[in-house]
Amino acid sequence: MKKVICIGEALIDFISIDTGKNLIDTSGFIKKAGGAPANVAAAISKLGAQAYFCGTVGDDAFGRFLEDTFNKNNINTNLMFKLKDKNTTFAFVSLKEDGDRDFEFARGADEFLSFDMIKNDLDKFDLFHFGSATAFLEGELKNTYYKLKEYALNNNKLISFDANYRDSLFKNDKEMFINCCKDFIKGSNIVKLSEEEAYLISNKDNIEGAADYLINLGCKNLVITLGKEGSMLVTKEKKVSIKTKQLEMKDATGAGDAFIGAVLAQILNEPSKNIEEIVKYANLVGGITTTKLGALESIPTWDEVKRYL
Numbered sequence: 001m002k003k004v005i006c007i008g009e010a011l012i013d014f015i016s017i018d019t020g021k022n023l024i025d026t027s028g029f030i031k032k033a034g035g036a037p038a039n040v041a042a043a044i045s046k047l048g049a050q051a052y053f054c055g056t057v058g059d060d061a062f063g064r065f066l067e068d069t070f071n072k073n074n075i076n077t078n079l080m081f082k083l084k085d086k087n088t089t090f091a092f093v094s095l096k097e098d099g100d101r102d103f104e105f106a107r108g109a110d111e112f113l114s115f116d117m118i119k120n121d122l123d124k125f126d127l128f129h130f131g132s133a134t135a136f137l138e139g140e141l142k143n144t145y146y147k148l149k150e151y152a153l154n155n156n157k158l159i160s161f162d163a164n165y166r167d168s169l170f171k172n173d174k175e176m177f178i179n180c181c182k183d184f185i186k187g188s189n190i191v192k193l194s195e196e197e198a199y200l201i202s203n204k205d206n207i208e209g210a211a212d213y214l215i216n217l218g219c220k221n222l223v224i225t226l227g228k229e230g231s232m233l234v235t236k237e238k239k240v241s242i243k244t245k246q247l248e249m250k251d252a253t254g255a256g257d258a259f260i261g262a263v264l265a266q267i268l269n270e271p272s273k274n275i276e277e278i279v280k281y282a283n284l285v286g287g288i289t290t291t292k293l294g295a296l297e298s299i300p301t302w303d304e305v306k307r308y309l
Helices: 036-046 062-073 139-156 174-185 195-202 208-215 257-270 275-289 302-306
Strands: 003-007 011-016 031-033 051-059 076-083 089-095 101-106 128-132 157-162 190-193 221-225 231-234 239-242
Touching: 003 036, 003 139, 003 208, 011 062, 031 036, 031 062, 036 051, 036 062, 036 257, 051 062, 062 076, 128 139, 128 257, 139 174, 139 190, 157 174, 174 195, 190 195, 190 257, 195 208, 195 221, 208 221, 208 231, 221 257, 221 275, 231 275, 239 275, 257 275, 275 302
Parallel strands: 003 051, 003 128, 011 089, 051 076, 128 157, 157 190, 190 221
Antiparallel strands: 011 031, 089 101, 221 231, 231 239
16 A cells, blocks of 8 residues: 655644634633644545654653544554653644634644654655645754655655645744745645635735746646635646535634545545546545534544545
8 A cells, every 4th residue: 555654743733612712712622633744644544545644742641642543543653753851732723703713833842853763764655745834943843844855856756745824833934934835836746725825925916826826836736725615726737626515614624634635545546536536525525624623533534525425
């Protein structure tokens, strides 16, 4: 079976129990396993492919909770390292009335992943997924991220990239974030961006112009997610709008991760499948994820997806 490595942060999502209230006014939180790369690994595993999470957590109760949750979801944790004297990273999430969300981060162990920890385990992977929300912050993880991208390019591995922009992390250094994204878009086989990210990175004010700019940075396939409107698939030859089934949204956390996870699972399991069909299916997986609270636990299995087809 082909293997995917998902690199970056695993963290605890503390999700506000009060929809429509900001983090200052909320009365409490629910603890959920999260982190964008971990969510993608969960989606890939739930949809029938083999995914490894690669990253660092604290050697604490939260790190052990994450490890246990990943194992229960068939995510390989051989490249998940628990670091002594480091705290697991937290994200505090407030939910808006429309199901969208805001984040505040308390960064911990995720920034300490080094290339030397994993350099001897890389050859077995067919696809490298770069989807971290924190990797472009200065630190060891950023250095490792770039070394892994270079390794994947030099060894003809498939590469996917998801920007996962968080304003609370990069609001004071957007230019650095944009430049890093451009580095990773170049040479990627599949790039997934939200509409907001497409405008941010391209500095365009319309989706067509943004799509043209981004595909010309040097990726093979670009998908821009458009919320309830579905998504836009972009290649050098065409742009295709792909609609999605309308579902009642409760929490958007993890929807984009579920989407790209569904794309990658299909690319590995059904390499001859038409890319438009792959994206249509991924739209549905992302939509189903929004109907429940939390990220990783809300991602559907193949049997759950079939009920919506």
